[in-house]
Amino acid sequence: VLSTPAKGGNRTQCAASSGAKAGGSGARQNLGVLRGLVRQKEREINDYQVKLKAVREENKILKHSVAKMNAELETQRSQISEYQKELEGIKEKLDKVSSECAVLESKYKAMEALRDSQELELQTLTTRFLVVFFFCPLQIKVFAQGDELPAGEMERRRLHNTIQELKGNIRVFCRVRPLVAGGLSQHIQLSGSDNSITLAKTDESHTGKMTDVQKNYTFSFDRVFGPQASQQEIFEEMSLLIQSALDGYNVCCFAYGQTGSGKTYTMQGDEVETRKGVIPRSVQQLFKAADKLAAQGWEFTFTASFIEVYNETLRDLLLHTGKCAKKPDLEIKTTNNEVIITNLTYKKVSAEDQVLGLMALASQNRSTAQTAQNDRSSRSHSVFQLAIEGVNVGRDVKYKSTLCLVDLAGSERMVKSQSQGERFKEMTAINSSLSNLGIVITALANKESYIPYRNSKLTYLLQGCLGGNSKTLMFVNIAPEPHSFAESLNSLRFASKVNDCVIGTASANKI
Numbered sequence: 001v002l003s004t005p006a007k008g009g010n011r012t013q014c015a016a017s018s019g020a021k022a023g024g025s026g027a028r029q030n031l032g033v034l035r036g037l038v039r040q041k042e043r044e045i046n047d048y049q050v051k052l053k054a055v056r057e058e059n060k061i062l063k064h065s066v067a068k069m070n071a072e073l074e075t076q077r078s079q080i081s082e083y084q085k086e087l088e089g090i091k092e093k094l095d096k097v098s099s100e101c102a103v104l105e106s107k108y109k110a111m112e113a114l115r116d117s118q119e120l121e122l123q124t125l126t127t128r129f130l131v132v133f134f135f136c137p138l139q140i141k142v143f144a145q146g147d148e149l150p151a152g153e154m155e156r157r158r159l160h161n162t163i164q165e166l167k168g169n170i171r172v173f174c175r176v177r178p179l180v181a182g183g184l185s186q187h188i189q190l191s192g193s194d195n196s197i198t199l200a201k202t203d204e205s206h207t208g209k210m211t212d213v214q215k216n217y218t219f220s221f222d223r224v225f226g227p228q229a230s231q232q233e234i235f236e237e238m239s240l241l242i243q244s245a246l247d248g249y250n251v252c253c254f255a256y257g258q259t260g261s262g263k264t265y266t267m268q269g270d271e272v273e274t275r276k277g278v279i280p281r282s283v284q285q286l287f288k289a290a291d292k293l294a295a296q297g298w299e300f301t302f303t304a305s306f307i308e309v310y311n312e313t314l315r316d317l318l319l320h321t322g323k324c325a326k327k328p329d330l331e332i333k334t335t336n337n338e339v340i341i342t343n344l345t346y347k348k349v350s351a352e353d354q355v356l357g358l359m360a361l362a363s364q365n366r367s368t369a370q371t372a373q374n375d376r377s378s379r380s381h382s383v384f385q386l387a388i389e390g391v392n393v394g395r396d397v398k399y400k401s402t403l404c405l406v407d408l409a410g411s412e413r414m415v416k417s418q419s420q421g422e423r424f425k426e427m428t429a430i431n432s433s434l435s436n437l438g439i440v441i442t443a444l445a446n447k448e449s450y451i452p453y454r455n456s457k458l459t460y461l462l463q464g465c466l467g468g469n470s471k472t473l474m475f476v477n478i479a480p481e482p483h484s485f486a487e488s489l490n491s492l493r494f495a496s497k498v499n500d501c502v503i504g505t506a507s508a509n510k511i
């Protein structure tokens with residue numbers, strides 16, 4: 001642009017002849033252009049200065065934030081070094097805990113070895129104990145108290161049940177009822193050893209030519225209780241067996257004998273504390289023992305049922321129904337080797353009072369039927385069953401067992417009763433179920449492959465409680481009156497057959 005005036009100047013010189021006026025206006029024009037250019041440059045400079053100022057401001061801000069970030073970085077660095085120190089401390093502690101762990105592990109191993117050797121010692125002591133036990137029955141009681149000691153509870157169970165096995169898984173106790181006037185009949189003799197009973201019969205000589213002949217029938221059982229034996233004494237002798245039910249063994253106890261011989265008194269007793277029978281005493285013992293075992297992590301559930309077997313039909317004795325209400329049919333079924341009765345009332349119980357309530361309801365139900373059927377309770381079997389389930393979560397153990405307490409129907413023979421009609425039908429049903437009971441026990445003793453449980457409702461019902469995996473106790477109740485001689489002899493003969501049976505070793509129902 002600046003060369004233009006020079007070129008113009010040249011042109012001016014070349015056109016000097018064109019006149020001085022034309023030359024002056026050209027210079028003014030150039031000056032105006034130059035001034036415009038200067039103003040533009042000045043504006044540009046001004047813009048640059050504004051921009052420079054803004055950049056400087058920005059620079060200042062950036063410098064400030066860099067300084068701030070540096071300070072923050074410094075803080076974080078010092079924090080990291082603090083964390084590192086802390087980490088060092090934790091590492092040290094971890095090393096210490098690991099070495100402590102190693103020491104504890106070796107101590108644990110040493111204790112395990114000690115436990116093994118003590119177990120061995122305990123086994124030796126057990127064998128010694130059993131030897132002593134055979135010579136000193138009192139030891140049983142002392143040992144039964146072992147359940148008060150939390151330690152060694154499993155060992156107590158094992159030893160307790162070994163003792164029971166040694167005593168036999170089927171046992172027979174004989175109990176003689178007192179005469180109404182007290183004392184014992186002349187024809188019954190009890191030995192001082194508490195395990196035999198003799199029935200003596202004198203055959204009078206009718207011709208008078210011969211002297212009277214006395215015939216003695218002696219029977220031995222696990223225990224024979226005389227008329228003076230209290231309910232407490234009877235129960236003490238069987239309480240170890242009841243304890244087995246809590247340890248996972250099926251236990252069956254039944255009372256056999258003629259009408260009026262004391263079966264119901266033995267099994268149920270009455271409301272007076274000292275006269276309470278086997279059922280209330282058993283549940284009382286079980287509930288108490290379960291309470292004690294709770295401290296060792298055991299949790300028990302008890303489910304009760306009460307059934308009557310009359311003329312081969314089952315009746316729920318715990319049903320609260322009006323006289324007119326239709327009672328549902330009860331049917332015995334086996335599922336997974338467990339006997340269950342459809343439509344039966346099963347009640348969860350946890351206190352003795354509840355069981356006494358159920359017993360009262362059962363006896364009320366029985367007596368209601370009795371007025372219609374006349375003396376029905378003597379002619380029916382009553383079966384109290386308590387299903388027991390014990391769980392110990394800590395030890396991962398679960399036991400399941402059933403306690404059956406049976407009051408059998410009177411065992412009178414048909415000949416004597418001279419029964420007719422309905423009574424004949426009843427007697428046939430009773431005799432058939434009682435003889436089936438004998439057949440089942442004998443088949444079990446002979447280890448026969450087929451056990452005819454289903455031949456009668458009673459044995460079918462008791463299937464779970466009778467057999468290889470159970471402990472059985474039979475009471476043979478004897479009426480002491482002289483006119484009951486034949487019936488007593490009959491009962492003792494049946495009991496003696498049962499006594500000769502040896503049922504295989506029972507094992508706890510661990511699930």
Ligand SMILES: Nc1ncnc2c1ncn2[C@@H]1O[C@H](COP(=O)(O)OP(=O)(O)OP(=O)(O)O)[C@@H](O)[C@H]1O
Nearest residue numbers: 177178258259260261262263264265266377378410
């Ligand atoms: N050991 C005993 N001590 C005192 N009284 C007894 C004894 N045994 C039975 N009795 C009494 O004898 C009577 C008959 O006993 P119980 O009712 O127990 O006989 P049962 O065999 O059950 O008869 P049923 O077959 O008719 O049911 C009752 O009054 C009972 O209280």
